[in-house]
Amino acid sequence: MKFDYVIVGAGLTGCVVAEQLSKFENKKILIIEKRNHIAGNCYDFRNENNIIIHKYGPHIFHTNNKKVWKYLSQFTEWEKYQHRVQAHIDGMLVPVPFNINSIHKCFPMTVAREIELALIKKYRYGAKISILELRKEDDELLRMLADYVYDKVFLGYTVKQWDFRPEELDESVTARIPVFVSRDDRYFQDKYQGIPKLGYTKMIKRMINKPNIQLLLNTDFGTVKNDLQYEKLIFTGMLDEYFNFEYGKLPYRSLRFEFETVDLPPIANSKDLRKAADELLNDIYNIRQVSSEVFNDSKSLREIYNTLINISSKLTDASSESSGYTKVLIERVDELLKIASGLLNEAKMLFDDSDELLKISNEMLMKITDIRIKPSRYQPVAQVNYPNEYDYTRITEFIHFYFPYYYQNQSAIAREYPIPFNHGANEIPYYPIPKKENNELADKYKELAKELENVHFVGRLADYKYYNMDQIIERALGACRIINREQGQT
Ligand code: FAD
Ligand code: UDP
DSSP states (O other), X not given: OEEEXXXXXXXXXXXXXXXXXXXXXXXXXXXXXXXXXXXXXGOEEEOXXXXXXXXXXXXXXXXXXXXXXXXXXXXXXXXXXXXXXXXXXXXXXXXXXXXXXXXXXXXXXXXXXXXXXXXXXXXXXXXXXXXXXXXXXXXXXXXXXXXXXXXXXXXXXXXXXXXXXGGGSOHHHHHTSOEESSSOOBSXXXXXXXXXXXXXXXXXXXXXXXXXXXXXXXXXXXXXXGGOEEEEEEEOSOHHHHTTTTTOOOOEEEEEEEEEEEEOOSOTTHHHHHHHHHHHHHHHHHHHHHXXXXXXXXXXXXXXXXXXXXXXXXXXXXXXXXXXXXXHHHHHXXXXXXXXXXXXXXXXXXXXXXXXXXXXXXXXXXXXXXHHTOOOOSSSSSEEEOSSSSSOSEEXXXXXXXXXXXXXSEEEEEEEEEEEXXXXXXXXXXXXXXXXXXXXXXXXXXXXXXXOTTEEEOSTTTTTOOOOHHHHHHHHHHHHHHHHHHTXXX
């Protein structure tokens, strides 16, 4: 088989490269992928409850790079999701990155206030300090804080995740999650953040859906390489594997995911529902009062109010019966709210010349929307980290990524267990391990790579770098510019 470009790996890197090179329509491109799907570790799918699951761990897109954001936005619309993470510390859920809110959660008020002031004085509000940097502090109070955060947030998690202590790894690893002198609870502060509206797989599929791109799934490059002819090879797999581990094996870390569909607990917010129902009832009385002055004799208005009152009391009943499961209650509420909002709209149309009535109706509609979005969840945020307890590092609840998943009686979670990577047939090298001696070994392979004129190495595995998705895209776009230059294409 003869191609202009053969790309090994249909992950984000391989697919960005394919998309860019496919712009030259006379060029024939083949992507070879050993898994049975595209998108590499960004792969996602819908489960039986229509919830989008990230098969290889939670993926949140975040970047300050406008070009990368614009590039990806050609292929997807975005769910404007902002990631929040809490860590399970001494039985409490504490915001991570550890910030001023976390300090107030973990220390008595006066001590917390002192630490907060000391941090602001030393570093300024808004500063981010890596934990290993903070541990060099002379100030007694700040050193106490550093030791606390190191012990409670970083040590256990890092040993589980990497099988190394924080100080044995490149500082950049733990610096990803710095101590943050701020009240901002978000995991990332990047300007552009989100999750592809229809998922990563759909987004990536759109990139490579081109007549001059062929895709070969379930195929290891090693098994077909002798049958292929090409001008250029773009390799996104493991750097050391390409060279038959000539200098020895580069270490990687792997993961095991335990997926579970969980029944949502009996509704925890039935109090909220009852309160909302009471408010609704109150509003209905208000409307009646206002409108009876204006439209004293209107029969249809009276009918609408009666229906609404009826609905509201049913809502109250439903919420007080809610010792049952979410499903029953939610179905009931859903049905009632649908009728209520229809009737309110009708009322608005009938009496749109009454400003007061219109205002109250609008407020009621907003309240109805409010009730609708109060969900029951397995955990309060998408990601809860377990630095100290259990063998897993984190639990992701996928339902949080998309709005509105307001009524679900089942949710989907994944527990994430770090495990060694031993080059077994079905093992996945999720993470290069950023460590001095590993980087040096990777550099030796990179010297070999430079000697190959018709092969480009790009990607998290091929560069042996702990890249986020935006970094990978920037890297892949840059590699394509070089390839095009080499071939006299612009
Ligand atoms: P991969 O996704 O690994 O793709 C490489 C592909 O090549 C794979 O499909 C593999 O099967 C295939 N392949 C390898 N060797 C061969 C071969 N010999 N023959 C055929 N095919 C081969 N980034 C973020 O920005 N935000 C996040 O929230 C985030 N969360 C993450 C969570 C986890 C648990 C992990 C592991 C990563 C996360 N990332 C995140 C990083 C993101 O996954 C990577 O940046 C991105 O997937 C890298 O893409 P890639 O194509 O280089 O690598
Ligand atoms: N980390 C930690 N405790 C936490 C969160 C992160 O010790 O609660 C450390 C850990 O070493 C982890 C690294 O910070 O591997 C980077 O965290 P990140 O959330 O970026 O990891 P990823 O999502 O890439 O697995």
